[in-house]
């Protein structure tokens with residue numbers, strides 16, 4: 001693949017994504033549910049199409065992501081929930097027009113705007129309030145969202161009043177309630193705690209005569225980026241435990257459960273393939289310089305995230321500590337620091353693992369670097385799903 005499509009190159013396994021989606025669907029077989037893949041994790045059109053074919057719904061956060069679904073899987077638009085704290089008028093109109101399943105509304109002001117836009121087109125808007133449950137989840141501070149101090153959601157203590165007020169609007173239909181406490185959360189417990197708080201709200205609303213149809217437990221289930229050699233990741237039991245925690249919290253409630261997993265479906269299905277350009281020594285340090293850089297995969301630079309890296313064709317010899325870095329002019333442009341690594345030579349290929357989520361989706365053209373190509377593997381089939389950008393692509397919007 002590296003020879004055919006050059007590097008850096010994202011390579012994904014469609015089979016693994018489908019398998020992961022199936023794990024959620026099987027674990028929730030006893031309850032009405034919809035797994036709404038969080039498009040932000042990897043928004044490649046071809047990936048959206050594959051997941052839609054296997055029954056996924058989608059969680060979007062922009063009009064752009066909605067347009068992606070309209071292009072890749074128009075039949076799935078009715079299975080879309082729209083999250084995000086800053087929806088614009090245009091985005092709300094676009095989603096009303098498309099007929100999405102529901103808006104996950106993040107403020108009273110947004111709810112007011114939604115009502116007025118729905119009134120203009122004389123079509124009811126289905127909404128869920130995204131409540132903030134004030135639950136702490138152990139993860140990186142940049143991707144933790146479920147505390148009152150965060151910008152996300154509506155204080156759960158205000159939610160009941162807002163639903164009751166919204167019930168008076170002709171153009172709003174209370175569809176459900178949603179919650180999302182953060183990302184890369186490795187334990188099921190905080191999910192259960194958050195959904196338990198939401199379930200309590202659903203029961204209170206029943207007393208007010210408001211019957212919600214859905215509870216959306218958000219995304220955030222984490223993976224193990226640190227698997228040691230010979231260790232394996234038991235995705236099925238991780239999903240099973242998570243599903244049980246969420247289900248238990250919903251016992252006795254006749255609601256459809258929505259989930260918004262992103263990372264869990266696609267992270268481990270993807271690698272970023274890079275070629276070694278140079279191996280250089282500065283004093284005691286050895287740097288392996290690859291043709292991939294922070295613009296292609298920013299997670300290590302942005303969150304000090306750990307990604308395993310493996311040589312594609314390992315050479316014999318003793319592993320020694322190296323920094324694996326890209327060509328971008330920033331000290332933060334690294335993939336690994338002081339990592340024990342087998343000897344490599346210029347021209348060798350390395351694979352940066354678990355790069356299927358928030359890799360390409362967060363890439364940029366920093367340093368005027370064209371973004372990588374993407375390949376999707378399905379069974380024995382291999383398909384280029386995005387060609388490598390050209391310099392002309394990069395210049396296209398510019399005016400001289």
Ligand code: LLP
Pocket residue numbers: 038041059083084143180182183184218219220221260261262263264299303357358362
């Ligand atoms: N739903 C909502 C409302 C979200 O904000 C997110 C992610 C998800 C679902 C999906 O979460 P997941 O299942 O993928 O954890 N760029 C960071 C992660 C940012 C997550 C933002 N929100 C990273 O690379 O770790």
